[in-house]
Amino acid sequence: MYAIVEISGKQFKVEKKQKLFVNRLEAAEGKKVSFENVLMINDGSKLSVGSPKVSGAQVDAKILKHLKSDKVIVFKKKRRKGYKVKNGHRQAITEIEISDILTGMTKKSPAKKKETPKKAETTKKVSAKKEKQDLSSLSVAELKEMAKKKGITGISSMKKADLVKALS
Secondary structure (H helix, E strand, O other), X not given: OEEEEEEOOEEEEEEOOOEXXXXXXXXXXXXXXXXXXXXXXXXXXXXXXXXXXXXXXXEEEEEEEEEEOOOEEEEEEEOOOOEEEEEEEOOEEEEEEEEEEEOOOXXXXXXXXXXXXXXXXXXXXXXXXXXXHHHHHOOHHHHHHHHHHHOOOOHHHOOHHHHHHHHO
């Protein structure tokens, strides 16, 4: 069984009891961490690919130690200019051990049914939404005419959003 999981912006193929080095994690040594951003799980018989992640799946790990990786030398030079710069860098990393891969494929309890609201309430809500959609689909000139008919003042300086708000 293995999974592909995203840990601190990088993707790793992990298996149970595997040790790997990742970018520095904030948790203390010896603590357990879990990663919910699982992109794919293969348990031998079934392959689950998420879009973008597998729902309910997680990978549990234990932080073994914090350390620095090998030194990387950065050397810059421009020929015939006398320009040389040498820098070194050691990336902070964390060693983790994968303790468990949870697939999240348990039996789900039946969904609870929502109570249906009364028809009068739903028709009021639908008609209010239609009015707002209708108002936003009208042009500014048409909205200004409607505002004049309702007796709204100061419409010459109003924008379309203000007109829609004043009319609704």
